[in-house]
Amino acid sequence: MIHGGMRRAGVGLAGVLHGVLLLLMLLLPASRHVTGATLDPKDHPDTVKAVVGETARIPCLVPLTDTDNIYFISWTKRGIAGRVFSVDMREPDNPQAFVAGQLFGSRAELDFQGRFPYLKVEDLLEKDAGHYTCQVEIRKKRTQVAESTLKIIVPPGDPTILSEDGREVDILGPYNEGDTISVTCRVIGGQPSPRVSWFQEQQVLDEEAEQREKQVVKNTLRLGPLTREHFGTNYSCQAVNSDQVGPRSKEVTLQMYLKPLTVEIKKPDHPLVVGRQYNITCESRHGLPPADITWWFLGKKINATQISNEIRGNTSLSTLRFQPKVKNAGEELQCHAESSKIKHAPLVDSWRLEVHYAPDVRLEMAPGLDLHNVREGDDVTLVCHVKAIPEPKIISWYHKLMEVNYDASAGIERSGYSLHLRNVTRRQSGSYTCHASNIYGSGESHPIILNVMYVPYCTEKEKVYRGAAKKDDVELECNVKGSPGNITFSWFILTPEGSQPIPEENYTTQDLTSRLTYHVHDEEYYRNVTCYGENLVGKMEEPCEFQVTPAGKPDPLDNCTVFNQSSEALFVYCFPGYNGGLKQHFGVHVYEDAEGIRLNIKNHTEISEPKFTVDGLRAETEYLLSIYAENSKGKSEERKIYGFTLPAVGRPVHIFPITPVLGVLIGVVGALVLVAIVVVVVMKLKGDSRRERILRHVAEQxxxxxxxxxxxxxxxxxxxxxxxxxxxxxxxxxxxxxxxxxxxxxxxxxxxxxxxxxxxxxxxxxxxxxxxxxxxxxxxxxxxxxxxxxxxxxxxxxxxxxxxxxxxxxxxxxxxxxxxxxxxxxxxxxxxxxxxxxxxxxxxxxxxxxxxxxxxxxxxxxxxxxxxxxxxxxx
Structure with a gap:
């Protein structure tokens, strides 16, 4: 589309010049000639229909040739004196657009669309409709004139629904069954006058309007006598006056009030069991609208959160999620059904509950036993109290969620509703529960936590070796377990004269751990150190043992391997050596050769194990990896291995071409190498033989x-x-x-x-x-x-x-x-x-x-x- 002249009246000269220049560039590339062949006015209609508020293009259907030089284009409207819009194109570098009168204001502009000029009018008003004449003045030719008609479509207003007494309504009714009703649809405005119709769903019920006067159209729909099938039916009124404007519609629903006729609780054919959840259904039929159902128990309405309702046609279904209790046996459950629109006594159905229940279990210690004062070696009896109908068939015991295996030789016995634990150990500490089952289910008691108190013991089963140099401090950590956990610690050093206590100021205690700062004064202090813990039950029989040994640097790493190379990273794993008696960590230096200079480009440290991920590397490059272990005494000997990165993804791998001459050279070099190997082997065999003769002579002499x-x-x-x-x-x-x-x-x-x-x-x-x-x-x-x-x-x-x-x-x-x-x-x-x-x-x-x-x-x-x-x- 080409825009020329002014886009709107009142815009600046720059906008006018821009539009006209675009017109001249495409329409008149060398001069003010109209491009294209002679136009036939019959190709375009002379009548334009447009919707108010939208945009219309009024054509100027004049026959033009590509040799015509346009001087002037103007439009006039019948009934309005003078031009309503014109463009002076005598000066192509300075075209002038004019809007006369108040008809268009800034809404009009010249628009070339295809082969004809158009008067483009935006934001159409109803007064814009009418008969237009355009004149095109062409140099050395007569002025060309064409006429067009603009018709403005005004959409109709929204329909309104009126009841029989003339009130505007959104819902029809409520009506009773057998009534006959009439309802009117009214539509105001619209040019041309709209067609007003009644629909039920997609079916046309009435298309004939009873009244058309002063921009008002009315259509009245008559229904009746009403039956139950009319309830909830949707009726809509539609008004249409043009296929360019969508229909305006209004929908209403017909409401009818009908009382429910029946209500019934769907009772299960077996007794209810306490602890189980049941879905109990109540059904009410023939209510329009369907009846509202409520549940009542012990004279109180049940919370709606336990109820789900469903409508199936004219049937209401309500499902109650009900979990009976022991006390509910013989009590009455009721279902009420009533209309939400008609005041009437509700329909009621009742059900007297038959309730059975699974065992109710409670667990406690036998009389005379103190749950909080049980020591290893004591006898413990747990008693399971069960209340159930019928009596339970199975009684079982669980320790730490695992079923107890009864073993008299191990001191675990069951008699009736009791569990006997003879000579308990700390392994029998933990939670105990009792389970009882009958045909309706099982019950579980709340757990009893049995805490068997015992003498502390060391968590480290083997002696711990710690390395240190003279004048160094080494921290020894003594970890024990015991119950109760209020542990008192004591430390000893083993000397030729026996165990010597270590002063308390040299160690600290927190919970089940004691830490000793041991100072190695000289070689006499490379000895065994022991730690004892004591609680209310007693003192440890076997202490935690430590051996303080001379410390040194760690050994080098072994079996270092590079694997999982990528274009940016290497992965290295080694086996650690002896740590020198101290905690060690591991490191790697990464070197790259650049122009004969070895550059240290990366350092990595791993605390736990010698496993390194070296990333951020250049693709297709060889690197030297120097790997070491280190403790507080120094570094180990470094292990050096080479690794390389792969080519970057998508980068071609260049294979060195082997020419015929190069192939001959490779063959000659290979033959020379083979001859050299044979010579070395022969000389080695002769040298070994000579050495054996010399050694034999030395032995004889x-x-x-x-x-x-x-x-x-x-x-x-x-x-x-x-x-x-x-x-x-x-x-x-x-x-x-x-x-x-x-x-x-x-x-x-x-x-x-x-x-x-x-x-x-x-x-x-x-x-x-x-x-x-x-x-x-x-x-x-x-x-x-x-x-x-x-x-x-x-x-x-x-x-x-x-x-x-x-x-x-x-x-x-x-x-x-x-x-x-x-x-x-x-x-x-x-x-x-x-x-x-x-x-x-x-x-x-x-x-x-x-x-x-x-x-x-x-x-x-x-x-x-x-x-x-x-x-x-x-x-």
Missing amino acids: GIKLPQAPLHPKDDATYENVDGIPPKLKHANIYETVPYDKEKSSNNEDSEKDDVEYAELTFNNGKNKNKSNKRGGGPGGANGVIRNADDNTIYATIDHTRTEAQNQQQPQPLIPHQQHQQHPQAASKQGKPKKQVYVAQPGNKTGKHVAGDPNVQPQREADEIPLMDAALESSV
Whole structure:
């Protein structure tokens, strides 16, 4: 659609210019020529019908050609002098639109629709109807004239329904059965005059109007004699004066008052049972409108929330949800039916109730027993009181919602309505209920809560090991269970002289838990600690046990695996190693190589287990993951593995093309590699044969081979060393506490009391060759995963010997104190020396050696170095 001239009178010049320019751009692209072929006025009607308040387009059906230059367009209306609307188009760059008179005001505008100009009029008024003439002045041609007629449709008003006495009503009636009635529909206004009709549902009852005068049309409907079928019927009056306007209608309902004729309670054919819910129905028929039904019991109207009503034609149904009680037996239930429109005595039906009931059960302790003062070993009797008709056939008991199994050998017996518990234990604490059943149902008592008081016991079944270094504090937590829960705690430390109590200021108590802050002053404090709880019943027989052991850094993680890679994330899982006697957590550093520089891009920490989700990564990129365990003593050795992310979703994977030349090169390189492998294998076989001849010669001549020095930092296994017994070929050395000579010399306490440790572990080959596939090292030193149960030997390291003493013969080996409990520190061997106290399970014997382990002395055939001594002790 193209708009030209002004859209409405009074708009600004910018709006006028915009409309005209749009007209000229499409209608006259090169000049003021009308586009298209010669128009035939017969293509469009000259009469326009429109509804008041809407929009009409009055056509100007003049024959125009594409060579016509329009100068001027105007409209006139019959009965009004002068033009009512015009557009001066002589200056295409400055067209002028004019609205004369008060007929249109700002409601008119020029509108080109298709091939003809139109006078578009919005918000039509009834006075806009009439005969219009349009004139089109064309250069070098005669003025073209066309006529059109605008007819305005005025919708009729809404119908109103009048009763016989002329009152406006929304409901017909109420009427009685057999009456004859007349009802009138009145419609005011409408141009042209509307057609007024009566309908029943979709059926036409009356289309003939009795009166048409002064814009008023009336149609009267006569009904009767009325029957029950007329009740509730809907009648509607409709007024229509044009197919362009929807019908105006008014609907009324015919009401009739009819009393109900019957009422009846549908009684069940069996007695009612207490505790069950019943749906009892009352039916009333032949009431119009259907009767209202109410229920009455013991002279009181029953709450409507227990009732649901239903209408089926002229029948009313009411359902009562009724749950009888024991006291309701023999009482009367009534159903009332009455019309809501006609005042009359209600119809009543009555039913005298026959009530049976399931057992009513009550539970209590036998006389003379105190429910709140039952201890382990006491006898308890519970009595079930039952009231039921008929008598119950089954009596059952439940403990913690589980049916009780009667067992005289276990002290659980039943006799009549009683349950006997002999020599009760704490496991028999909890809720007890009694159940009784007859043919009508079952009853359950309220629970009795039996609380059997008992002596506290430790929740930890095994001894708890806690690691700590000297001068450290370690918190020991003693958790017990007992009833009553008012527990008094006491702590003891086990010494060679016996159990020594720990002062109360060193521990705190809250509910069933006591926490001890244990300070490790020196090696004498690596001992067993026990905790006892006591309540009103008595004191614990077996204490909670703790073993405080020397602490160290955790072992490295083992079997680290990367899985579930995506384009943005990696998932890593490892097996944790020994925690060093302390709580450990786990971390991972993520590195990416960028232009030869290794960038640490992410750090993650997990508290509970070494399971990491590394996200936010770049797609199709390789990363180095460095994973470690850490406790308060330091970090473990890091395990390094490689992982990569997948290509991004939808990104093509580029496969390196193999050209014929490249294929030949690959073949040549492969052949060279194969030849190199064969040469290496042959040389290895010859070298092994030569080595065997040399060793055989040494054995025949009795030549002694030198021993390699033992260094605290050498992590070595002795699986392939000749001369080591088979049992000891899987020994591993761990450096636990490195010795700092400068620190020791500047610290007086350290000079006298510090203990340095070196561990020797035998795994008997169980963890042999454990290692990660890429970048990760073995778990523990040389593939051994260390735990609290490893056979560990702590050897004494003497840092006080001088260089002159180092050149002397080594001192005889002195057997270390034998220990019976793991891990328990031994006593000192002497003030001047720094000593290591061995913690070993079973009857393993630790050795202590004087001298610097880093120096290998010349030894006689009967001497055994530190390593050999340790190995001998475990054979």
